[in-house]
Amino acid sequence: MTERKNKKIEKLKNIALELRRDILKMIAKAGSGHPGGSLSATDIGTALFFSEMKYDSNDPDWKERDRFILSKGHAAPLLYALLAKAGYFSGSELNKLRGYKSILQGHPASYLVPGVEVSTGSLGQGLSVAAGLALSAKQDKKNFRVFSLLGDGELNEGQIWEAIMFSGHNKLDNLCAIVDRNHLQIDGDTEKVMALEPLEEKWQSFNWNTISINGHDFEEILMAFEKFNQNSDKPFVIIAKTVKGKGVSYMENKAGWHGKAPNREQLEIALKELEN
């Protein structure tokens, strides 16, 4: 690894730690919210926003920006932490998560938050929107790319497979889906609730290019995006193996931390574990 790359990864790691702290603080303050799936996708989100995507937070409507669609809308705390860090709005907004009249609703509302392309929260719908954006870019010969983050439980939804079929059929090689493969949904292990495996082969058979990576290893995440950039003729999916609740020992791999806020003591323990 080059020294420059080393430095970059060091920087991303630090940002991810900071974002994880933000996520936990805002959920604890709100008294409700979804820590598990926000923490599992923090490293992916960090790499997207602070290495891969081009955007201008001073001009959220910049036509050439890459688009990001958080299909698993309950990871709103992650998206809000990313957007605040990227400068779309002040970090002090994070304290108002889920409060009355806050721009930061329980699930992302595009009419309130700059940088949120479309409202999500009802699972299974975001990938189709991403496909529509990618199709439009093709029609208009625009160079922007579209990224969409999906939950693995979310893949239970039939619409996801309609979008996968559509994108493969239309050769949307400007579309990159990322599956947060943390193996948990609310009712437990994804393989016990509704088995997804063999998952990578499913995407392949719908005419997607695929890669499986460790979703907490920045080197692998960046390498996957490089592969996406060399990709052509097919849409691209990154199956990112992750740990739900990553970074907080008592939350890791626990379905019970899907949608529950830590209390004050729990928050303190978590923040200690997430010191630089």
Add this chain to the structure above:
Amino acid sequence: MKKDIVPIRDGYGKALLELGEINDKVIVMDADLSTSTRTNWFAEKYPQRFVDVGIAEQNMVNVAAGLSLEDKIPFVTTYGVFVCGRAFDQIRNTVCYSDLNVKIVGSHGGISVGPDGGSHQAIEDIGLMRILPNMTVVVPCDHVQAYKATLKLAELKGPAYLRLAREPTATITSEADKFSLGKADILQKGNDCAIFFTGTIGAEVIKASEMLKNEGINPTIINMHTIKPLDKEIILEYAKKFKKLVVVEEHLRTGGLGSAISSVLTEKYPIRIKHIAIEDRFGESGQPEVLLDAFGLSARKIKKQILDFIQ
């Protein structure tokens, strides 16, 4: 009147446990929300008769349709927004059009869902379900009534929608009270006005009525737990008696109980009604009591609107 505060979902969960024991045709289904909807109680006790389809509401409704064709009685359960909205075509074209014995249970009705925000607050579900031919629509007011309604729906043949809510709310009926589908309950009789309501907002209505009593106004309160078939007799009876009616519901102004009552009255006995409901807007994040107040549905706001209307 008891005052314990219990989520209405608990009554549903308890009734399912009872059904598990007395009716082996009952199958309980969920879409990855079993703890939240309380179907997990049934799942633990009767795992062979519990089906978790994962996050796949449309599939769930039609798998239930298939089960019902073989004489099973499926209770399809998830949040109201996701089942009534996303699976509407399945409910319309398979379940209702074929008049199948599928029970659809939508939890998290209304804005009192709170912090999850507008995406998770079902405010149009009653309307969507009420307009469908063959459908029965029941909106219990507390956990005691939800328990009875669930048992009754298991006996009823044909499609039905049962609306539940998330927040713990005051218990306003008692175990001894009778419950019949399609027959509204008079919770209290007063001589100054009539208030019709549906669902857990009844707890706020009762509080509002206590406040009105302090100002010398004694309302009659009628619990319209069945939206369809609608108890038209009681509506006409009280319309004639008071010449004015109040309707309160935690639902959009369009499509819910108020719409149903208005349509009866415009044809049979046109009088003014005061319809206290959610205006043409989506829900928001916030604490349930803050939202109820902001949307004009707290006891305080209900009382004020009623006073303005009758004076």
